[in-house]
Amino acid sequence: MNTKEIAENLVNWCNSDQEERCYQELYSPNIVSIEPTGDNPVANGMDEVAKKGEWWQENFEVHSRHTSEPIVAENWFSVRHEMDTTHKPSGQRSQMSEIGVYEVKDGKIVKEQFFYDEE
Numbered sequence: 001m002n003t004k005e006i007a008e009n010l011v012n013w014c015n016s017d018q019e020e021r022c023y024q025e026l027y028s029p030n031i032v033s034i035e036p037t038g039d040n041p042v043a044n045g046m047d048e049v050a051k052k053g054e055w056w057q058e059n060f061e062v063h064s065r066h067t068s069e070p071i072v073a074e075n076w077f078s079v080r081h082e083m084d085t086t087h088k089p090s091g092q093r094s095q096m097s098e099i100g101v102y103e104v105k106d107g108k109i110v111k112e113q114f115f116y117d118e119e
Helices: 003-015 019-025 045-059
Strands: 027-034 042-044 060-067 071-073 076-087 092-105 108-115
Touching: 003 019, 003 060, 003 071, 003 076, 003 092, 003 108, 019 027, 019 045, 027 045, 042 045, 045 060
Parallel strands: 027 108
Antiparallel strands: 027 042, 060 076, 071 076, 076 092, 092 108
16 A cells, blocks of 8 residues: 555544554554653554553543544655543543654554644
8 A cells, every 4th residue: 555545544444433443454563653742652563552542542431533634745644633532530521633643664654643732
């Protein structure tokens, strides 16, 4: 798959609650995932990315989400992710949006980095 096809699949699968399929089919086993903050802002490899996903599911209930159409440039693409969530430990509901920037090499996503404001 080329970068445009990978980007379109990520958007389609995120918007149809098939995010797990993204990790299985689009991501390199050596993925690097970067967050702006947190206890572990850099996750290296699918095992660490999976742990990050488990933490998210344990701590947030997702009421709705939407991923925008991608902007593609060579081996890079970006999307806007919007989410309406409740933080399970506090019960606080909030809406957020973030920009995800993805790098593609050899037909797989090798890096993702997220940009958002911390409240």
